[in-house]
Each structure stands twice: as structure tokens, then as C-alpha cells.
Amino acid sequence: MTSRPADPAAEVLTGDCPAREVLDHITSRWGVLVLVALKDGPLRFHQLRDGVGGISEKMLSQTLRVLRRDGLLDRSVEPTTPPSVSYTLTPLGREGVLPLCGLIEWIARRADDVLAAQAHHDATR
């Protein structure tokens, strides 16, 4: 009996474990985008709002709170007037964002193939 099973996907797939919640947080509509936006360094609230196209302030704030609770990012306040707040990936977050960057990069590279597949599918039927 091994303490680490050969296939780490098995546990996540088969149901109700904490890992599923983490997956849902990260792959939530705005989670991936916010995390990837932060990959190159800290950003302030309004930079994130402007950088992640289409996100509302409400969803940005909500997403940031969830990801912060999960230990994936940090919030820091500079005591200027008015205070400026910035968000940074934690070490944990920097690790987790790597596969996400891979995903985004793949999508950017292959989006045209997917579009072609969609067109073909819609035309064929």
C-alpha cells in the first residue's frame, strides 16, 4: 500500500474531497483570469479591474477574497492618501499559476483550431 497513489487525478475525480472545492475556486469564471493576470507581479485593484476584461468590481472583489482565503494571493496596503492596495501571488499561488499559464497559452495557440472545429461541426449537422 502506497501512501501516494499512482494517479493523483483519481481522488479529485471521484467526488467530495477538499480538492474539488479548490478546483472550483481556481476554475471559477474569473479565478483563472485574475490569477494569470498577477503572474508577472503585484497589481492594484483598478489595474486588475481594467486588465481583466469584462469583470465587474463586485466579482473582482469577491474573487480576490476567495483566492486570498485559499492562500493563493496576498493583499497589502500602502498607507498613503488615499491608501493604495495591491495584490500579489503567494509562493503557493505562483506554483499553482504555472499550469494555468500553460492552459492559457495553449488556448491562445489553438483557439483557431477550435473555431474551425466548431464551424465544421455546425456545418456538418
Place this chain on the structure above:
Amino acid sequence: MTSRPADPAAEVLTGDCPAREVLDHITSRWGVLVLVALKDGPLRFHQLRDGVGGISEKMLSQTLRVLRRDGLLDRSVEPTTPPSVSYTLTPLGREGVLPLCGLIEWIARRADDVLAAQAHHDATR
């Protein structure tokens, strides 16, 4: 001017492009799980339903239709009685599933750290 920008994430982040739709399909609640479940080879409908914990037949069927339209997986019917239907990753799908496996693997490895961060966060405030 380069035909390929340095940062492929930029386009996806900044808004309304086809890539965003692809991202939403893949990172939909069940999309990741279905794709990863198929990483080791074809599975039949009921194998997927049983393998992906918590998914309903409706959502499985719906997710499969979307991913099929995107050209990420194929459906094939063996003309037995009753017919047996199985789903396979296409070459495109096999490529795209790689970062997803990376993500799942990372989550499985780090879930405990996230749980600890949550506990700490809830306790601190």
C-alpha cells in the same frame, strides 16, 4: 512587428475574443473533470457518469456536446445491441488536457496547504 506577441495571455485577458469562450468551456464546472477523466483512453457514457463523482446525466451529456463541438473529443458508436457509445480525446484534446492534468496534480499535491491557509484565514479574523 511580430506576428506572435510575447505574452499570449494578454489577448485572453483583455476581453471579448473567441479564446475566452474556449476557456469558459474547458474550465466549466464539469469540463475539466470530464477531459481529465478521458486522459487515459476512451470511456463509455456510464463509465464517465460513474467516474466523475457528482455529475448528473444531463450535465454530462451537455458537457460532452460542448467539448465535442469544440473538437476536443470524439464520439463513436459500436453497432452492438444495445449500441455502446464511447468518448475519446481528439489529438487536439490530448494536447489541451496536458496543462489540465498539471493543474489537477498540483491541486492534489497542495490541497492540504490550501486547507491550512483557509483555517488560518478564518481563525485570524
Place this chain on the structure above:
DNA sequence: CGGTATCCCATGCGATACTG
């Protein structure tokens, strides 16, 4: 076996307005 159709509720999420 491998789905689709219908019903219905929970929540995700945007819009707007307001606050420290």
C-alpha cells in the same frame, strides 16, 4: 444503454448606488 425533455430552484453575476 445512452441519452433527451421538462420543471424548477439556487446562485452567479451585472448594474447601480453608496461608503471609508
Place this chain on the structure above:
DNA sequence: CAGTATCGCATGGGATACCG
């Protein structure tokens, strides 16, 4: 600037029943 509060709708998604 960096949010929170409230409202309201659209969509996601489960339960159940039915079909080829």
C-alpha cells in the same frame, strides 16, 4: 481609490420522467 450593499435577472444545474 478601493471597495460594500442591494436589487434583479439570466443561467447553471439537479430531479424526475420519458424515449430509441
